[in-house]
Amino acid sequence: MSVAQIDVIIAVYNGAQFISEAIHTIQAQTWKDLRIIVADDGSADETVQMVKEMCATDDRIMVLERPHTGVAKTLNAALASSSAPYIAILDADDLWAPEKLEKQLQSLQNTGLSACFCMIREFETFNPAAGTPAHQARPQLFKGYAKTAFLAKREVFDTFGDFDENLPTGDFVEWYSRLLRANEPVVMLDEVLAYRRIHHHNTTSNTNKNDYLQILKAHLDEKRRAR
Numbered sequence: 001m002s003v004a005q006i007d008v009i010i011a012v013y014n015g016a017q018f019i020s021e022a023i024h025t026i027q028a029q030t031w032k033d034l035r036i037i038v039a040d041d042g043s044a045d046e047t048v049q050m051v052k053e054m055c056a057t058d059d060r061i062m063v064l065e066r067p068h069t070g071v072a073k074t075l076n077a078a079l080a081s082s083s084a085p086y087i088a089i090l091d092a093d094d095l096w097a098p099e100k101l102e103k104q105l106q107s108l109q110n111t112g113l114s115a116c117f118c119m120i121r122e123f124e125t126f127n128p129a130a131g132t133p134a135h136q137a138r139p140q141l142f143k144g145y146a147k148t149a150f151l152a153k154r155e156v157f158d159t160f161g162d163f164d165e166n167l168p169t170g171d172f173v174e175w176y177s178r179l180l181r182a183n184e185p186v187v188m189l190d191e192v193l194a195y196r197r198i199h200h201h202n203t204t205s206n207t208n209k210n211d212y213l214q215i216l217k218a219h220l221d222e223k224r225r226a227r
Contacts, residue, residue, distance in 0.1 A: 004035040004060070006101055006151070007084035011074040012092035013041040016050055018197065023054055023061065025095045031102040034088075036061045039078035042068030072163040072171040079154075079162060087154050089147040089172075093197045096148075100193035104151040107187045114159075115152035115179065115186040118193040120144035141192055147172045149194040160184075 008026050012019055019038070026036050038051045040063060048065060055061045064078055079087065086108070088101060104116040119141050144150075150172075160178045163171040179186065 004033050004084045006031065006034040006086045006088055006105065007037055007082040007154075008034055008088045008090060008101075009037045009039060009075065009078040009082065010090050010092050011039045011041060011071050011078060012043065012047055013068065013071070013074075014043045014045045014047060015092035016043070016045040016047045018093040019047055020050055020054065022090055022092050022094065023051070026090065027058060028098050029096065029101050030099050031105060034060060034101065035082075035084060037064060037078045037082060038062070039064040039066065039074045039081075041066060041071065041074040070165070070168065072165045072167060075171065076162040076165065079157060082154065085154055086151060087157070088151045091148045091196075094148040095195040095197070097193045097195075101151060103189060103191070103193060104187075107189060108151065108153065111187055113185055113187050114156040115150065115184070116189065117144050117146075117149045117186060118189040119191055120146065120149050120194045120196050121192045122196045122198050124198045143188055144194050144196075145176055146194075146196070148196060156184075 010019070010022060015022075023036060023038070026034070036058075038061065040048050040051070048063060051061065051063050055063065064081055066074055066077055075089070086105060088104075090096065100118065104118065107116050108114070120143075121141055156179075160175065160182070162175075164174050167174055
């Protein structure tokens with residue numbers, strides 16, 4: 001298979017409930033010159049089997065099977081196996097608008113910048129039997145400085161490095177803080193092109209807030225030292 005223009009990475013752990021829908025939202029993109037790298041983080045459910053069945057009907061999909069080591073190591077392994085000049089990342093429970101990649105790629109090519117984000121809308125998928133969720137979808141739109149709203153030239157990882165494998169959570173927050181500290185300009189499209197699913201098992205809704213506070217503190221400390 002020839003090198004695609006965009007490699008889309010999905011890091012997934014026990015994602016059988018939503019993985020097919022996530023892949024379908026990539027297949028539905030108006031930009032077709034892409035590859036889908038599903039990096040499985042040692043799932044114990046039917047995730048890998050489901051993705052392999054989808055591989056049989058779409059040769060753009062590949063599965064990278066790994067032991068359970070956490071999201072940062074899984075993302076980095078997928079980055080190491082990628083070859084496209086552009087990288088996008090989709091969380092295994094989220095969705096995209098059909099024109100997401102095409103509009104972001106056009107923006108990067110028009111501006112010459114290295115990374116592009118878009119607005120996000122949250123939506124809910126709750127199991128009534130699981131009880132009242134701790135977190136519900138926010139009604140307002142928000143700027144998506146997040147993996148699922150991201151497209152970038154792969155060279156940005158050469159410049160700013162891979163994800164920090166020592167962090168249990170907040171891998172993308174820490175990575176993006178490096179761009180902020182370097183005053184790296186990015187594009188933020190004023191359009192909803194990504195949709196974040198809120199459900200009972202969201203990683204970010206269960207994240208220890210201290211992890212994010214530590215990342216923010218490190219960012220502010222470095223900014224002060226640079227003055």
